[in-house]
Amino acid sequence: MTPQQASQAAAKVCELAPVVPVLVIDDAGTAAALATALVAGGLPALEVTLRTPAALEAISEMAAVEGGVVGAGTLLTTADVEAAKKAGATFGVSPGATDYLLDACEANDLPLLPGAATATEAMRLLERGYTVQKFFPAEASGGAPALKAIGAPLPQIKFCPTGGVSLKNANDYLSLPNTLCVGGSWVAPKNMVQAGDWDGITALAKEAAALKVG
Numbered sequence: 001m002t003p004q005q006a007s008q009a010a011a012k013v014c015e016l017a018p019v020v021p022v023l024v025i026d027d028a029g030t031a032a033a034l035a036t037a038l039v040a041g042g043l044p045a046l047e048v049t050l051r052t053p054a055a056l057e058a059i060s061e062m063a064a065v066e067g068g069v070v071g072a073g074t075l076l077t078t079a080d081v082e083a084a085k086k087a088g089a090t091f092g093v094s095p096g097a098t099d100y101l102l103d104a105c106e107a108n109d110l111p112l113l114p115g116a117a118t119a120t121e122a123m124r125l126l127e128r129g130y131t132v133q134k135f136f137p138a139e140a141s142g143g144a145p146a147l148k149a150i151g152a153p154l155p156q157i158k159f160c161p162t163g164g165v166s167l168k169n170a171n172d173y174l175s176l177p178n179t180l181c182v183g184g185s186w187v188a189p190k191n192m193v194q195a196g197d198w199d200g201i202t203a204l205a206k207e208a209a210a211l212k213v214g
Contacts, residue, residue, distance in 0.1 A: 001109040003102070003129030009111035010132040013069060013091050014160050014180035016045045019170065019208040022073060022162060022185045023048050028057035030193055035062040035070070037198040038187065041205020047093050047183060049073035050080055056087040063088030075112070078104040085110050093162075093183075095136055097125055113160055117141045119150050122157055132158050132180065139164025144172035151178035167208065174213050181213065
């Protein structure tokens, strides 16, 4: 997979809904129900972060949910990429980008949303062919004003801002011409997942899905 093909695939994922849920899953037993609730609410693209022992199993469970498009977040190494692909992930997300990680994703045909926080990082990825990137950590890196500023000289790059994004500030990002979608964890609060409040999560997903891009 070339960087150009990866960016095209990543763009299609980002265009499925205005919000990509960023999920930290402690119990894979909740994964299918969580995915079902989010998809029912209009958020089909799901990022499961590889931050817990249950993450890979959760990806496998979610990959079987009809209508869901499941990806792996926090990809750091070649081993992460291979494990995520084997588990059923159809796209990957990383907090930053290294040549080794990019090589691994391209070799394993896993479309990657690589992270960038500065103009230099964004330009390096653009030089390689990545025109769709993750702006991370969004709020800590200056928020929507910073992303808007980066977009002025680099209009050919589109972003998915993640990190500190919430329902309160999502529109600040989504109104920018260089934002395809945002990533956020607020649609699946830990307490609601633990309580099995799937109707409540579906309601949050519907609220997020109703946000407008552009």
